[in-house]
Amino acid sequence: MTESRGLAVLLVAPALALVIALFVYPLAFSVASAFSDPSTGAFSLVNFEKAYELYSIDIAYTLFIVVAATALTAIASIAIAGYLTMGETPWLLTGLAWLYRWPLFIPFIVAAQCMRTFLAKNGLMNNTFVAAGVLDPTQTISFLDWRGVLITFVWKQTPFVALLLAGAMASLDRATIEAARNLGASRLRTLIEVVIPQVGPTLMVGSILSFVTMLSVLSVPVMVAGSQPTMLTVDMAFRINAYGDYNVANALGVISYLMTAVTAWIYLRQSVGERRDAP
């Protein structure tokens, strides 16, 4: 018994060591660096004061982008997964199922390059609107700012959340849906009042994973939008590359961990609440 437990620890050790050396240790180091005075090394909040002074707009901007993108991703995913579960037009179901997954495994940097050309003033989007007569050539504007970042994130993350949701919806008990429909509820009402409450936890997990992913992306804000305001990932890279200022960069890092921690807390509170409600 003791022997097999020792063997188990031995088998896990190399993988665990890799994560500890390349993640846990740098994480601890970044927190320590964020809270220490750059000249004396003593505990101090001076880096956070400086980070707030220089980057308060970017902190708010980052939060706005990831919250808005997560919300829009959730809405788009519910629409797609909901139609895949309850739609009645066979050719539309086939078309949608074939279409929606395309961006799923496209790397962020490729998505950024796609959008950098697609959303430009003279990009395919505006050109199509002009050709279709929706816009006049003089009315076209570039979307390469916060809107572009938002669009890229929603475009890239929706297939992932929709895939999870469609899976969860497919495994629901069809009887609850049929019952609501037989009682005369419209498909939209059935979706909102019967289906979504039952897939709530899956929607939550998908949204939280998207939220954290978007918070970590460097390429999209750099390539899709201009420099001011920008997301915290870009500020961290700039702080290091331009000034070698690890203390303020790590303070910004800790601020982004806090955003992650808040979402993790919301998730844990919800899943604990659910367990308490369970019979």
Place this chain on the structure above:
Amino acid sequence: MIRALSGSVTRAVLLIVLAFVIIGPIANLVLWSFAERWYFPYKLPVSYGVRFWEIVFRPTGVAMQSLATSVLIALLTVAVALIVSIPAGYALARLKLPLRGLIMIIFLLPQAFPGVAIYINVAKFFYQLGIAGTVTGVVIVHASHALVYSVWITSAAFASIDRDLEHAARNMGASPLHTFFTVTLPLAAPGIIASAIFVFLESLDEFTGTFFVGVPTVNTLPLLLYSASMGGNYQIASITALILLVPSILFMLFVERFLKADVLSKVGR
């Protein structure tokens, strides 16, 4: 009748709009890769050609070197990840392990934290160790980040194997190690291959970690795409992006064949 028809038209328009939103950006990438000249106010490229493809695919070209570096790093990352994940996945699936839940979560953490703040510090340590800007440095960063896929999926693959088959081999006198290599490992192979594909793609597409740890000497395809795009060379950037798209889209089309439902249902448990 007319209502049904207008309903169909509405649905068709919706599907076309959705197709434009999803395929449009990718189509723009393809257009750029074949555009020899494209400037305002022309809605489509002024002249088409494969000149930039020739530049990218020239054997001595920078793109081919980046592709070779990317593939080398991805293969080494798969090797490192599998070497540590197969024993770990087996232990997590089959053996009694203290704090098993916590260990599973630790592998998830690198994916669940904003990476840039981690990478800047890793780059600093690597610089002190003398492995900044080396393939070795990039490979271990990629491997640590991808372990969640390899450990969780190999563990699920081992967990989905019928234990009776192993017991049968043991009863017939096979040693535990012999049983593992002739019965358990071959049965878990589809799941392990699936995890290897995940790790390979994760490494191939990785940008942020390589950006901090690999510069200036390790130049992968995502880094080439980034510098070409920021330098305004949209043709090279678009062709590089298309090269990166091929494995991603192939994987999307075939993922369900690699990852069977019995394994999928055990991932993360």
